[in-house]
Amino acid sequence: MYRIGIYGVAILLTLRLGSGTALATNGVQSTQGQSLQAGPYLVQVTLSQNPPSVGQTFTITVVSQDDLALAGRVIAEPENGTDAIPAHANLNAPPDHPGTLVGILSLSVRGDWRLIFEFNGPLGPASASLSITAQVPFDMPTWLGWLIGLIPLALFLWWLWRQGHYRHQLLEHTGQEKPGPGEQGL
Amino acid sequence: MEHLAGRVNDSGIPQEKFVPESDRGERRLRQVAAWLILYLLLQAEFGLAWDRRWHDLVGRDQFWIPPHITLYSGMAGAGFVTLLVVLLDTFRYYQGKPGVDDEATISIFGLFHAPLGFVLLGFGALTDLVAAPLDNYWHELYGIDLTLWSPFHVMGTIGGIIAGLGLIYLFASEAAIERAYDHPGHGFLGLLPIEIGAMIALAAVMEFILPALTTFVPITAGSAQIPTYAMPLALAGAGCLLSIQRLTGKTGAATLTALMVWIESLATQTTIPTALNLVVPRTGYVYRYNTGPVFNLTIALVPCIFLITALIIDGLALLGQRGKTIPRLLRGTWLPGVMIGILAALVPPFLVQLQMASSLPYEGSQVLQPGWFNTLLGLPVALAAGLLGAFLGAFFGDIWHWNRR
Numbered sequence: 001m002y003r004i005g006i007y008g009v010a011i012l013l014t015l016r017l018g019s020g021t022a023l024a025t026n027g028v029q030s031t032q033g034q035s036l037q038a039g040p041y042l043v044q045v046t047l048s049q050n051p052p053s054v055g056q057t058f059t060i061t062v063v064s065q066d067d068l069a070l071a072g073r074v075i076a077e078p079e080n081g082t083d084a085i086p087a088h089a090n091l092n093a094p095p096d097h098p099g100t101l102v103g104i105l106s107l108s109v110r111g112d113w114r115l116i117f118e119f120n121g122p123l124g125p126a127s128a129s130l131s132i133t134a135q136v137p138f139d140m141p142t143w144l145g146w147l148i149g150l151i152p153l154a155l156f157l158w159w160l161w162r163q164g165h166y167r168h169q170l171l172e173h174t175g176q177e178k179p180g181p182g183e184q185g186l
Numbered sequence: 187m188e189h190l191a192g193r194v195n196d197s198g199i200p201q202e203k204f205v206p207e208s209d210r211g212e213r214r215l216r217q218v219a220a221w222l223i224l225y226l227l228l229q230a231e232f233g234l235a236w237d238r239r240w241h242d243l244v245g246r247d248q249f250w251i252p253p254h255i256t257l258y259s260g261m262a263g264a265g266f267v268t269l270l271v272v273l274l275d276t277f278r279y280y281q282g283k284p285g286v287d288d289e290a291t292i293s294i295f296g297l298f299h300a301p302l303g304f305v306l307l308g309f310g311a312l313t314d315l316v317a318a319p320l321d322n323y324w325h326e327l328y329g330i331d332l333t334l335w336s337p338f339h340v341m342g343t344i345g346g347i348i349a350g351l352g353l354i355y356l357f358a359s360e361a362a363i364e365r366a367y368d369h370p371g372h373g374f375l376g377l378l379p380i381e382i383g384a385m386i387a388l389a390a391v392m393e394f395i396l397p398a399l400t401t402f403v404p405i406t407a408g409s410a411q412i413p414t415y416a417m418p419l420a421l422a423g424a425g426c427l428l429s430i431q432r433l434t435g436k437t438g439a440a441t442l443t444a445l446m447v448w449i450e451s452l453a454t455q456t457t458i459p460t461a462l463n464l465v466v467p468r469t470g471y472v473y474r475y476n477t478g479p480v481f482n483l484t485i486a487l488v489p490c491i492f493l494i495t496a497l498i499i500d501g502l503a504l505l506g507q508r509g510k511t512i513p514r515l516l517r518g519t520w521l522p523g524v525m526i527g528i529l530a531a532l533v534p535p536f537l538v539q540l541q542m543a544s545s546l547p548y549e550g551s552q553v554l555q556p557g558w559f560n561t562l563l564g565l566p567v568a569l570a571a572g573l574l575g576a577f578l579g580a581f582f583g584d585i586w587h588w589n590r591r
Contacts, residue, residue, distance in 0.1 A: 054326040055248075083329025085245035085474055108247040109329050136326055142337075145324060149337030152313045152344045167581060170588040 033063070038119050039126025041068065045117070051135045057106045062091055062117065067099040072119040074103050079131070082111030091117075107134040212278070212285035213360065216301065217380060219271045220356045223264045223307060224383055227353060230260030230346070231390055235397045235454050236461055244466060245474045246330040249322045252465050258318055264349060265311030272300040272308060292591055302591045303356030310349025317342040334401035350391050351582075357384035358433050358586035366590070375442070381434050384586070388426040389446035392492060395422050396451055396485050399534070400553045404560065413556040416530035416568035423492045423526045424575030425582070427499055428519055432583025437503040444496035448489040455486040483546050484537045484554065491533050495526040519576040527572030531565045 033044040041064060048059040064070055072091040078084040087108065091101035107113055115130045233256030240246075240253045272294075278286040279299035291299040321338035332339065360380045377385075395418040402418060404411035427440040459479035466473065499522050534554045556564065 055322075083331050085247050085330065087247060106248070109326055136323075140323065140327060145320075145337035148320065149317070149341040152309075152341055152348065155309075156344060156348055163585060164581070166589075167585045171584060174588055 033061075034130065035065075036117065036128040036130060038117060038128035040123040041070065041119055041121060041126055042066065043070075043117070043119075043128070045115075045130060047132070051133050052105075052107055054107055054110050054134045054136050057104050060089070060091070060103045060105055060115070062101040062103075064099040064101075064121075068121050068123070069093065069098040070101055070119045070121040072101055072117060074105060075116045075118070076105055076107055077114050077116060078109065079112035079114055082109055082113060082134075084109035084111075084113075110134050110136045209285040212275075212283065212290075213363070215271065215274065216356065217360055219267055219304075220353065220360065220380070220383060223267050223353055223356070224387055226260045226263040226267070227349060227387075228260075228390055230257050230264070231394055232454065232457070233257030233260055234346070234394075236458050238397045239458050239462060239479055241330070243462065243473050243475070243477070243479055244471050246325060249318075252461075252469065258314075261311055261314045261346075261349070264307060265315060268304050268307040268311060268352075271304050272298055275300045275304070290591060301356060301359055302589070303352045303354075303359060306352030306355055307349050308352075310345045310347070310352055313345030313348060314342050317345055333403075334398055346394065347391070350387065350394070353387045354384055354391075354429075354433075354582075354586065355589065357381070357387060359590050361433070362586075362588060362590045375438065377434060377436065377439065377442075381436075381439070384433055385430055385439060385443045386446060388430050389443050389450055392422050392426050392443075392447045392489075393450040393454065395419065396488060397454075399485070399488070403553055404556060404564075410563055411556060411560050412567060413531070413553070413560055413564035414567060415534060415553055416527070416564055417571040419488070419491060419530035419534075420523075420527045420568050420572035421575040421578075423495055423530065424519075424523045424572045425579040427492060427496050427526075428522060428576055428579030429583035429586060431499050431503060432580060433586040435587060437500050437507055440496035440499040440503075441493070444489065444492040447492050451489050452486055455482050481546070483541045483544075484534065487537050487540075488534060491526060491529040494529055495522050498522055498525055519580045520573060523572040523574075523576030524569060525572070526575070527569035528565070530572065531561055531568035535561055 033046040036043050036045055044063045044065060046061045046063075048061075049056070052058045060074055062070070062072070070091075071093070074089050074091055076087040076089075078086065085108070087105055089103040089105045091103040093099075093101055105115075111134060113132050113134055115132060116127060117129065118127045119125065233253050237251075237253035237257055240251060275286055275291060276298045279291060286299070288299075290301065292302050292305060293299055294305055317338045321336070321342060324336055324338050325332060328336070334340070334343065357380050361378050361384060364378050364380060399415045399418065402414040404413045406412075427443060430443045431437075431440045433439075459481060462479045466478075502521070535556060535558075538554045
């Protein structure tokens with residue numbers, strides 16, 4: 001019963017994390033666009049989730065205020081204190097909206113990120129950046145992580161102690177207190 | 187347990203009549219499952235070693251990367267086969283099939299009945315499958331450069347060790363049953379095929395710790411740094427080599443197992459750089475420091491520690507077998523434990539020096555270059571680990587030699 005209880009807690013916690021993720025997916029939040037000046041280009045940047053949730057894709061929409069046909073890409077670089085590697089996404093123009101660019105990105109670690117937009121258009125190349133903070137649905141404290149992580153070790157040590165009794169029984173029944181090394185050569 | 191009290195043969199092995207024909211179905215089921223699980227766990231182990239280099243050289247930005255798929259599909263496959271056998275054996279138990287009774291299985295929650303090895307395997311696989319999403323979440327919270335010492339890496343490692351132990355229990359119990367036949371079949375070099383399976387599994391346990399050596403960082407005590415990398419080497423080496431010698435009861439088994447570790451290690455160290463160079467550019471990733479993988483000569487040569495220790499274990503066994511008088515001081519398990527402790531502390535820094543003196547590039551960290559003074563400080567830790575490993579090796583070796591559940 002004890003073992004079932006412990007695994008019940010672990011499974012419930014996993015489900016809790018899963019349901020938090022699901023809520024964040026369903027609760028997609030379109031945000032107000034933010035104006036950015038990238039060299040000669042004035043663009044409006046909108047994130048489908050702001051703040052974005054870690055591990056989930058979100059759409060970045062860039063609209064040229066001057067309706068210029070742009071090409072480009074976005075690089076998400078982790079800020080100091082965010083232990084991650086950069087993420088990249090191409091920004092593509094839908095066929096019927098030449099002044100709009102759309103890209104899909106996913107951030108791997110919670111914390112502060114800088115989105116760097118690189119554009120190329122009729123007025124030459126240019127870039128701009130935007131700071132965002134990636135969030136998680138549930139913050140698991142370190143002590144809770146270790147408490148869950150060490151449960152199998154505790155069970156293993158308990159089982160090892162039981163095996164000591166089992167070994168004693170085996171050796172008693174076979175009359176071999178200590179089986180000698182090398183009963184038979186190869 | 188009563189069956190063990192029957193008559194014994196010349197080697198002291200409880201002897202029984204020929205295994206009845208009807209029992210062969212159970213033997214076949216357990217042995218086929220054991221070999222299948224061995225393959226799946228070796229695949230998972232390769233995935234883990236690949237994943238470790240992937241994290242170092244590429245970084246970690248999502249769960250579904252090729253090393254994770256290799257690792258977790260191996261663990262999930264082993265878990266699935268285990269579940270299948272537990273359900274089948276439970277069904278056969280209630281049907282009263284021969285070879286599936288209370289002496290050949292253990293009860294789980296008073297409902298399921300299966301051999302101990304499968305129960306351990308199931309628990310280990312379940313532990314890893316619970317640890318995987320939690321570890322992913324932990325990385326999302328705390329970043330990509332977590333070492334082995336994060337809660338769910340430790341949990342996953344413990345799950346892997348438990349699954350590995352389960353597999354050895356499985357092979358060992360089948361070997362114990364086969365040894366009890368009137369005319370046990372003899373395979374390669376006088377070893378039963380199922381004993382060779384146990385040797386491969388134990389070699390895999392030793393190989394499992396090699397890529398993780400550099401995560402055992404030194405303990406700082408004032409201005410001194412006490413290295414800890416020798417701990418896993420001495421613990422696993424002494425434990426596995428002594429236990430295989432006791433499991434099989436045959437001289438030479440430890441040396442053969444140590445040679446298997448070396449072969450597995452060379453194969454891993456050769457294959458992983460190729461796998462990385464093949465997969466990284468094709469999946470759109472880049473090496474984070476613009477340098478690709480190199481052949482790690484140090485890790486490839488570390489198994490020489492196991493080989494030297496195995497020769498000592500088998501040498502002592504050979505002397506005993508030939509009726510030579512072994513000085514009282516050298517009897518028991520302490521000598522291999524002490525020897526592997528000394529070798530585990532001294533050999534890795536020597537190999538690093540050797541590699542750095544050669545023209546081969548060195549990819550490892552400072553962990554294996556502690557300086558000779560600090561190396562000596564780490565010697566007691568290594569000796570303690572070697573002795574503990576020797577004790578555990580003898581402990582499990584005795585159980586594995588006799589246990590038929």
